[in-house]
Amino acid sequence: MTKDLFSLSDSCSDAAAPIAIPDGEILLFASLFSPCEASQLFETLRQDIQWRQEQITLFGRVHKLPRLTAWYGEPNIRYSYSGLTHDSLPWIPSLISVKERIERVSGASFNSVLLNRYRDGADSMSWHADDEPELGRNPVIGSVSLGQTRVLQLKHKSDGSQRRSIPLAGGSLLLMRGSLQHHWLHRVAKSRRQMGERINLTYRFIA
Ligand SMILES: O=C(O)CCC(=O)C(=O)O
Numbered sequence: 406m407t408k409d410l411f412s413l414s415d416s417c418s419d420a421a422a423p424i425a426i427p428d429g430e431i432l433l434f435a436s437l438f439s440p441c442e443a444s445q446l447f448e449t450l451r452q453d454i455q456w457r458q459e460q461i462t463l464f465g466r467v468h469k470l471p472r473l474t475a476w477y478g479e480p481n482i483r484y485s486y487s488g489l490t491h492d493s494l495p496w497i498p499s500l501i502s503v504k505e506r507i508e509r510v511s512g513a514s515f516n517s518v519l520l521n522r523y524r525d526g527a528d529s530m531s532w533h534a535d536d537e538p539e540l541g542r543n544p545v546i547g548s549v550s551l552g553q554t555r556v557l558q559l560k561h562k563s564d565g566s567q568r569r570s571i572p573l574a575g576g577s578l579l580l581m582r583g584s585l586q587h588h589w590l591h592r593v594a595k596s597r598r599q600m601g602e603r604i605n606l607t608y609r610f611i612a
């Protein structure tokens with residue numbers, strides 16, 4: 406009986422709920438990390454990651470990116486996002502632990518991670534798809550959230566009636582795969598509500 410209860414709670418943390426969506430696949434592991442693990446990880450990453458305030462130039466004007474970012478992974482991996490190109494910083498143990506956990510439940514392999522730190526509700530990420538050529542045709546993106554719950558919004562590129570909103574709580578893993586990046590855009594919108602800090606990690610495989 407006790408053993409059954411233990412295996413029940415194990416399978417709970419690894420339990421994935423598919424989100425019904427055409428033209429792509431999304432799986433949500435609502436609590437892949439326990440509240441204790443998630444809050445330890447949040448503090449560790451807040452301290453140990455080399456967070457950067459990037460700037461982008463739009464129509465000749467320089468803007469601060471509305472969040473802090475960092476890029477880690479295996480050596481010699483270059484990645485471009487928001488018009489910025491970076492070499493990865495070397496893995497640190499906490500990032501490797503998370504990578505191994507999500508590789509185990511997803512069956513996918515990752516060699517790099519983009520980190521985003523949303524300091525409050527004014528920080529955001531605008532509509533985009535993770536469709537850079539170096540990610541390959543149907544990339545698997547493993548998105549781990551820590552801290553404040555924020556809503557990931559999705560909209561279909563050609564069918565305006567198709568929209569989804571997925572609250573991403575601390576400790577969750579969202580897996581995006583199949584043709585999703587081809588057909589859908591996603592964003593984290595600003596919020597006027599009082600919001601605490603959130604860290605999101607998107608693990609990727611760069612060819
Ligand atoms: O913060 C999030 O949940 C989304 C992050 C994201 O879309 C990205 O890093 O490409």
Ligand SMILES: [Mn+2]
Binds near residue numbers: 533534591607
């Ligand atoms: Mn994205």
